[in-house]
Amino acid sequence: MNHNQQSTEARHDDDPALSEFLASLMDYTPTIPDELVEHYLAKSGFQCPDVRLIRLVAVATQKFVAEVAGDALQQCKARQASIVKDKRDKQQKDKRLILTMEDLSKALREHGVNVKHQEYFADSPSTGMDPASREE
Amino acid sequence: MPCSKTLYLGVRAFDEVKTESKKKKSQSKTSKSSTMKIKSKSSKLEQRNKKIPPLPSSSSSSSNPSEFAFAITRIAVSQICQSVGYRKTHLSALETLTDIATKYLRGIAASASSSAASSNRTQSNLFDIVQALHDLHSVQGFPGASDLHRTDYCLLRSSVLLEITNFVRNTVETPFDRPIPRREEDPTEQKRICDGCWRNHTGAPHVPRWLPEFPDRSKCGVVGSVVEKRRKEEELWENSLGESKNGGGSVIENGDVVGVVVMKKKRELGAKRGKVRFRIGGIEEVKEREAGGGVGLGVNFSRSGVCRGGKRVCLDSEKRRNGCEIEKFSVGTENDDHDDHDGNVVVGER
Structure with a gap:
């Protein structure tokens, strides 16, 4: 509701709002650093001297990642809420709020990305071995 | 559980870049100093970090720039995940999300640059970016997508742009945690890396800055020597861009016979130019020359362009190759046939 109100307000005077937003990007520091964005933009043939537009791309990417991660978090919470309570207490300590492939692929599907991952994925040769025999 | 490796967000990513910058110590010393800064900054995080077993070295090594960029992106993505509310992640999930984020970024860039190119521009602007965002969001859909085809639709009113505005307004700013070492300090290093994203320093305005540097003139072998030879007499076109000379051409004297006026190709021609006149011995010769296409068979x-025996005038082939423009040749024939039978050619200069 609040969001809708904001958008209709901005629709009336979009030009000052837009220029104000672009000006605010000069002070805003996106999480994705400018150098990285410039690197990828230059690799794709994008050429633009304006820092604000580079930051706009950075913010857009940040928003996308944040949305995907937020969706995955909701998936994670919904999954954990469905577990029976006594089991949950046992698992609560180490398993809460971990970003997993399972949640991520569900979240990405909503954004049009189909992630197919292997059922079992070994990161290192020692994965799956008895913990006692591992050298760590 | 598909993946048994669980990481603490943010912290592990730092650790990986640390090991990686240690490996690069021999290449760039700047990264080492910035690593030290972070160590002191994130000492609290490191205490937690000690519980985690170290990763296998194969996954943390980064030898080329693209892997370095991927490692940086991974830190940024893990910071975003942390700000959303996650505390831990599986390595595979984080890498997948990083990969998707990179593809998204490159998708925006490719789409924006192609829409800029389709409207005859090399530099992208805000409209290109908004159009690219529309392209990428069209899978999911966005409010106002059905109005895109209308002629009075204004791209600046795009709801995607508005959502980004609201995102910036409502999200807590989490800057990237460390300065990124640029590897451009070392000049030898920079020449070695020809990645396409390093700037060239030629300074010519028509060369896009993302192109790799021009090779050294001295290393070009035969072509280089030709270029050097040419530059004694003329200037390259791009060098004359800066200052607009309107001085006349240089007169190349060769002996006492010929003075040919060679005009440099300039951006604007001089207002008043003189007539170049040839007087050639026989009228038959001239007719033959006009019919036969100029140069005698x-x-x-001779080097001066004048053949005494045949009484013909030809252009100096070497000068033509150099790309300079012979300004004007008007071959005037005089009525009196019997003078200048010794083949003197008079060339007036401007």
């Missing part, structure tokens, strides 16, 4: 060309 089978005659020994």
Whole structure:
């Protein structure tokens, strides 16, 4: 509701709002650093001297990642809420709020990305071995 | 559980770049100093970090720039995940999300640059970016997508742009945690890396800055020597861009016979130019020359362009190759046939 109100307000005077937003990007520091964005933009043939537009791309990417991660978090919470309570207490300590492939692929599907991952994925040769025999 | 490796967000990513910058110590010393800064900054995080077993070295090594960029992106993505509310992640999930984020970024860039190119521009602007965002969001859909085809639709009112505005307004700013070492300090290093994203320093305005640097003139072998030879007499076109000279051409004297006016190709021609006049011995010769396409056949060309035996005038082939423009040749024939039978050619200069 609040969001809708904001958008209709901005629709009336979009030009000052837009220029104000672009000006605010000069002070805003996106999480994705400018150098990285410039690197990828230059690799794709994008050429633009304006820092604000580079930051706009950075913010857009940040928003996308944040949305995907937020969706995955909701998936994670919904999954954990469905577990029976006594089991949950046992698992609560180490398993809460971990970003997993399972949640991520569900979240990405909503954004049009189909992630197919292997059922079992070994990161290192020692994965799956008895913990006692591992050298760590 | 598909993946048994669980990481603490943010912290592990730092650790990986640390090991990686240690490996690069021999290449760039700047990264080492910035690593030290972070160590002191994130000492609290490191205490937690000690519980985690170290990763296998194969996954943390980064030898080329693209892997370095991927490692940086991974830190940024893990910071975003942390700000959303996650505390831990599986390595595979984080890498997948990083990969998707990179593809998204490159998708925006490719789409924006192609829409800029389709409107005859090399530099992208805000409209291109908004159009690219529309392209990428069209899978999911966005409010106002059905109005895109209308002629009075204004791209600046795009709801995607508005959502980004609201995102910036409502999200807590989490800057990237460390300065990124640029590897451009070392000049030898920079020449080695020809990645396409390093700037060239030629300074010519028509060369896009993302192109790799021009090779050294001295290393070009035969072509280089030709270029050097040419530059004694002329200037390259791009060098004359800066200052607009309107001085006349240089007169190349060769002996006492010929003075040919060679005009440099300039951006603006001089207002008043003189007539270049040839007087050639016989009228038959001139007729033959006009019919036969100018240059005499089978005659020994001298360097001055004048063949005494055949009484013909030809352009100096070397000068033509150099790309300079012979300004004007008007071959005037005089009525009196019998003078200048010794083949003197008079060339007026401007």
